[in-house]
Amino acid sequence: MYFGLSGFSIFLAYLLTILSAVLCLIYGILNWNKGDHDE
Amino acid sequence: MFVKITVTVIYLAIVAWLGMLGYKQTKNSTDYLVAGRKIHPFVMALSYGATFISTSAIVGFGGLAGVFGMGLVWLTFFNIFLGIFIAFVFFGKRTRKMGHNMQAHTFPEFLAIRYHSKFLQKFVGLIIFLFMPIYTAAVMIGASTFIQNSLGLDYNIALFLFSAIVASYVFFGGLKGVMYSDAFQGSLMFIGMAILLIASISHLGGLVSANTRLTALFTNPEVLGQIENSMAAGFAGWTEMPTFLSPYWYTLVTSIILGVGIGVLAQPQLIVRYMSVKSDRELNRAIPIGGVFIAMMTGVAFTVGALSNVYFFEKTGKIAVAFAGGTDNIIPVFIQSSMPEWFVTVFLIIIIAAGMSTLSSQFHTIGSSIGRDLFKTPDHQPQKEMFITKAGMLLGILVTIFLSYTLPTVWEGAIAISTSIFFGLCAAAFLPMYVAALYFKNIPKKAAIWGMLSGFTTYMFWILFVHTKEAVVIGLCQALFGVPVLFNNFLAVLDPMIPGLLVSILVTIILGVTLKPDLDEERINQLFSGIGEK
Numbered sequence: 001m002y003f004g005l006s007g008f009s010i011f012l013a014y015l016l017t018i019l020s021a022v023l024c025l026i027y028g029i030l031n032w033n034k035g036d037h038d039e
Numbered sequence: 040m041f042v043k044i045t046v047t048v049i050y051l052a053i054v055a056w057l058g059m060l061g062y063k064q065t066k067n068s069t070d071y072l073v074a075g076r077k078i079h080p081f082v083m084a085l086s087y088g089a090t091f092i093s094t095s096a097i098v099g100f101g102g103l104a105g106v107f108g109m110g111l112v113w114l115t116f117f118n119i120f121l122g123i124f125i126a127f128v129f130f131g132k133r134t135r136k137m138g139h140n141m142q143a144h145t146f147p148e149f150l151a152i153r154y155h156s157k158f159l160q161k162f163v164g165l166i167i168f169l170f171m172p173i174y175t176a177a178v179m180i181g182a183s184t185f186i187q188n189s190l191g192l193d194y195n196i197a198l199f200l201f202s203a204i205v206a207s208y209v210f211f212g213g214l215k216g217v218m219y220s221d222a223f224q225g226s227l228m229f230i231g232m233a234i235l236l237i238a239s240i241s242h243l244g245g246l247v248s249a250n251t252r253l254t255a256l257f258t259n260p261e262v263l264g265q266i267e268n269s270m271a272a273g274f275a276g277w278t279e280m281p282t283f284l285s286p287y288w289y290t291l292v293t294s295i296i297l298g299v300g301i302g303v304l305a306q307p308q309l310i311v312r313y314m315s316v317k318s319d320r321e322l323n324r325a326i327p328i329g330g331v332f333i334a335m336m337t338g339v340a341f342t343v344g345a346l347s348n349v350y351f352f353e354k355t356g357k358i359a360v361a362f363a364g365g366t367d368n369i370i371p372v373f374i375q376s377s378m379p380e381w382f383v384t385v386f387l388i389i390i391i392a393a394g395m396s397t398l399s400s401q402f403h404t405i406g407s408s409i410g411r412d413l414f415k416t417p418d419h420q421p422q423k424e425m426f427i428t429k430a431g432m433l434l435g436i437l438v439t440i441f442l443s444y445t446l447p448t449v450w451e452g453a454i455a456i457s458t459s460i461f462f463g464l465c466a467a468a469f470l471p472m473y474v475a476a477l478y479f480k481n482i483p484k485k486a487a488i489w490g491m492l493s494g495f496t497t498y499m500f501w502i503l504f505v506h507t508k509e510a511v512v513i514g515l516c517q518a519l520f521g522v523p524v525l526f527n528n529f530l531a532v533l534d535p536m537i538p539g540l541l542v543s544i545l546v547t548i549i550l551g552v553t554l555k556p557d558l559d560e561e562r563i564n565q566l567f568s569g570i571g572e573k
Contacts, residue, residue, distance in 0.1 A: 004250025005259075007111065007279035013112040018339055020119040024330025027124065028323060035132070035319025 043190060051204065054395065057199045057220040058208060080316065083160075084325035085225035085470045086396075087216040087312050087334035092228070093123060093301065093397030094181025094390055095174070097340045099454025100295070104344030104370035105267075105359040107291050108277035108454070111225055111341040117300025118337055125328040126304055131313040131322045134478040136570050138314035139374065145404075146307035146469075147412040148316075153476045153566060154484045164412030167307055168405055174434055174461035176442035178452045179205075179250070180367065182394030183443065186369035189387045195444070200436045202440050205395055209402045209432060218315065221399070224392035229335055231389035234382065236339040242377060243349055252349045254278045256358070265358050275346045282435070286532045294459045294536035302462025302536065305469040308404040347373040366452035406432035408496060449512050456508060459534070466496040467539025471547040480567060483557045486550035495542025501535035509535075 002011035102110040114159050134149070143149040147167070179201065186197040243249035257276035258261050266274060273285020281287035305310065312429050316322060344359075347369055351362045354376075357440025363372040373385050446453040472491045475482040502509045504516045504525045511523045524561030 004247040004252075004254060005278040006276060007110075007252045009280045010109045010112065013110070013116055016116045018114060020116055020124065021245055021330045021334040023126060024119065024124055025327040028126070028325075028327030028330075029184060033320065033321040035323050 042273065042380075043387055046384050047220075047391065049059060050391070053223065053428065054208065054220045054392075060061075061218065061220070062394075076205045078323040080324035082218055082222040083312060083316050083321060084328035085332065085416060086221035087309060087325065088336070088391070089225035089228060089396035090308060090312070090400045091118075091222045091306075091397075092333065092336040092393060093178040094185065094394040095397070095454050095458045096179035096337050097179045097232075097390065097393055098185055098370045099177060099367060099452070099458060100299075100337070101340035101344035102360075102363075102366040103295065103452060103455045104341040105363075105369035105373075105397065106366050107274075107281070107287070107295070107346050109341065109345045110280045110291050111295065112290075112338065113296045114300055115337040115341060117296060118303065118333045119330050121300055123301040123326060123333055126309075127313075127322050127326050127329070129305060130310075130473075130477065132319050133570055134310060134313040135319070136568075137324065137477065137566055140566050143314065144311075145407050147311045147408060149310070150469075150472065150476060150487075151412075154472075154487050155562070156484055156488060159319075159488060160412050161489070163307075163469065164408040167408040167463070168431065168435070170461055170464055171401055171405050171408075172305075172438040172442055173446075173457045175398055175405070175439040176446055177434065177457035177461075178397050178401070179439055179443040180447055180457075181454050182390055184367050185371045185387065185390040187384055188368065188375050189390075194447075198440065198443050200392070202436065202443075204391070204401075205398045206436050207435075208395060208397045209436075224396040225332065227392050228396075229332055231385055232335050232339045235343060235386070236335075238378060238382065239343045239346060240325050243346060249346050250278060250346040250351055253346055256348055256446045259352075261356060262352065262358060262564050265361055277348055284529065289529060289534070291530040293453065293532075294463070295539050298459040298463040298466070298536045300565050301470070301540070302459075302464075305465040305473055306398040306462070307408075307465070307469075308407060311404070341349060343373070344369060347377075350377055363399060367447070367454050378412050379494050402435050405435035405514075407503045409434075420495065443568055450508070459536075460502070460509070463534055463536030463539070464495070464498055467498040467543055471543045472539065474509055476549065479551065479555040480563055481558075482547075482551050483554040485554055485557065486547050489550055490547030491544050493546040494539045497542040498535045498539035501538055505530055506533070506535050507531045 002008060005011050005014075089551055100111060100114070104313065112389050137143075141149070141152040143152055145164075147160045147163035150163055179198065179199050182201050183194060183198040186192065186201055187194045190197070192200075239250060243252070254276065257279075263270075273282040273287035275282050281291055313322065320540075329337065333457060347359045348466075350373065351357055351359045355362050359369045359373070360366055363369045375383055378386070406428040410426075410428025414427050442457075446457055468491050470488040471494065475487055475490075503513055504510055504520075507524050510516050516525060517523050
């Protein structure tokens, strides 16, 4: 059991969802002032 | 009832005021179609999110999680990773720059100028005009079902009321007006779903406890009698994926997770938003806002949808779909029966916001597919173009209302099915051509066009003759060949997007490699100006 979930694939889906949201946050913070241009 | 109506009227007044603010700033077709290309990243991200997530996701797919279980969270992962991160970083930046270079205002126009083909603009515009109403109907059904449950109205009256609100809203504004009110509606949706998550989890005694009881439901003797048919089709519990390669697995993985998860990359009403910001910096800043927003919206809807089974079983002895009387009723009935009255009122607003913010962009896209792409006036008469656009919108609204009456009588779980049809079609017909437009300078025009036509044809063939859900309802296969579907094996439950997209990719690659480049090199270099340069 993973936090009460019987399926590892469901646990993995939640884990990847959280990691994807974190990836979006980190990418946004690291590139917050980049890409400023558009004569 | 009085409080609900008063709160709704106040909310609608705020939305109308924001719409009017944008309307006053709308001076030309660039303002109307791409919001003047100067939208703030916070507004753009929330507008993208609020357009992406509709009542279809909350009511339709949330209800589907009540039936299929938490496997739908894979769709949340795809929504964030593909629909936000990959979409913005690898599609958004190039689309924005190329769209600016070519002064494109719509997705069909973008493809037409990139491939120098008027045919593309008209064909893509026609697909949008003909098929997008299926998706708009899904959103309309979701909102009407919730209003029906919340206000105790007849479904038809709820549909009429909501249609009237949306129709009066979308006729003003253009994208500039829509994006400001979208951001307001998106903020409300975020707060509402956060409250729903906390309330549901605490109501069920904590997350792990709720999950454990949901897992235990599958082996409960009182439940087994209610899920016999589902188990025969591959259902393995609400906290477990369906049995590998079973009909349940094919539907969940190919139609719901992949069909919608990949289809989001080729949604015309979302692609146009990349062109509404002035630089890549805005897109970079929109990514974290969009990622967290999607996680909160669909992650909560799917989790609560699945966990509603625990609530319904412990209260009534029935699982969610049995007590609510259908997939699309699960979320409305759960909120109506488990939450305090004040939250039902709040959530009614959330649902109207989720519906309006998506529908306004959908009708906007349908209208511009007629006014800008199919019947653009050769002499550039803005007033005439606007008239045709609004006539197209009106026609789109009428078709949507008709479909919203009929689809719930055709399919159980009509919201999710209708949504996945449009998302899958966009992936099969548009995605390979769109990727090639952004990344392959020398792709021949014919490769792009025939790739699209082959994907579209394969998708339509599959829907008419192979995929049980649609083919049986349409009945053409039965009329021509005397059988409901051509193949009585796994192909009958394989989503049309899978063969459609594969054929489209193959044709695009084969023709792309074998044919000589047929587009003017200097012109293409101008379109790619500022792309891929450091």
